[in-house]
Amino acid sequence: MTTTFFHKKRLTVLPGFKLSIGFTLLYLSILILLPLSMLFWNTMQLSWHDFIKIISDSRVVASYKLTFGTSFLAAIINVFFGTIIAWVLVRYDFVGKKLMDGLVDLPFALPTAVAGIALTALYAPNGWIGNLFPFKIAFTPIGIIIALTFIGLPFVVRTVQPVLQNFSTESEEASASLGANRWKTFIKVIFPELIPAILTGFTLAFSRALGEYGSVVFIAGNMPMKTEITPLLIMTKLEQYDYPGATAIAIVLLISSFMILLIMNIIQWLANRKYSV
Template sequence: MRKKRQYILPGFGISLGFTTAYLSLFILLPLSMIVVKTSDLGWGRFIEIVTSDRIVAAYKLSFGTAFIAAVINAIFGFLLAWVLVRYQFPGKRIIDGLIDLPFALPTAVAGIALTSLYAKNGWIGKWLAELGIKAAFTPLGITIALTFIGLPFVVRMVQPVLHNMDKELEEAASSLGASKWRIFRKVIFPETVPALLTGFSLAFARGVGEYGSVVFISGNMPMKTEIAPLLIMTKLEQYDYAGATAIATVMLGISLLFLLLINVIQARSRRYEEEAS
């Protein structure tokens, strides 16, 4: 007689039903309402709104600064995760706890603090001003704010992978005469690529939709430092709900395409890793 397989959670049918209902209620339905509300405009009006010079400039600024900040976080977030996993030093637990601070800190408070630091009379801004660099109320300031709020995503995704990595593989490669750089490039880095890409995509997605920490340090100058989420809020304050959802629809579409591309790259990297092993 076959032994009936025991499951800790309910069976596949019940679990799938709960999952589908949850996703539909909290994700799919709200997103579909954005598209439905946008359809009230008509195709011609929709194109007119989303291709206006002011909105296109806001798209470029939002996605461009979010991408640059995500790249910076991918590089330095990896280094920070490496230090926290591979080294022991005084104050390590404090630094490890501070990484999650952007998660708990209200975004408006973060924006005010960053603006105070990087303004011309701020602690850091006055030194940058002497070098001819203006941070606050420029795209550079927006990038700084997005780097601040996106760093924890990369660190917390890469850190467990480095922690669980088998060091015997590194020792075996070293015993075979591989250099430290070759061990990192062939053994360590490929293991962290999927987690690094996930952290990068999460930091990018958070940066695209960030509002509170950016609105203070950006200065909100049209065609220069005006982000797309601010335009959405402006449309909502003017009771132009269809216009707001039109801007949101384009942002949603571009974000989904970008995240889909990241998932494809992750799948290929995993497949390459499996074939190599």
């Protein structure tokens, strides 16, 4: 009675199982698995000593710190403002609400290079926003955080919004009738329900930011040790035909992204357990 992987369990009259699963698996193997396995294959060609030497080079380590730091801060900013925006879009009415709601998807739809040059023009020292500040924004880590905030915003808004929409007001009513004020109701009743969605939004925004390239390269300034993100460093190594270098750094970035998704899934699972009654 043992069933092997990717074998149909129950008989159904519907046709096309073998064709659709066959095509799906073949396509994913050729397009995703084979190319990604090249990363591991090429890394294994390196000696352990060389691998460590490449990935612990001070310029590479500086790029990890910058990439993780700016991605984390941008995701935190998005959690804060994204949750407020989702709340306002679901609960309040104001002129232009529909338009604003639609615009939230802009970072999904706008090519990253276009976002990159537009944000750079705005935040450059002579730009509309840049010239309002006494310090530099573009070509510093602050500029990187701004680009990553732009890219990550829809992830948080679009995960929190549906949860708020489907939220029944009954528990809020119960809380209010038991004498809780609005703030207490929010903290004790509404917020716990939002935590899983907020965590998912955070994870998606964070992991997207780690690999982001197009919107960042224009605004970052790309100074080694200071404003050089890891994806750009991979690109630089490639342009110098340093394939082992590019591959070793890439595998660290890839594994980090996977680890973050894994860790956040575990936290999510624990949070679900804690708050599900």
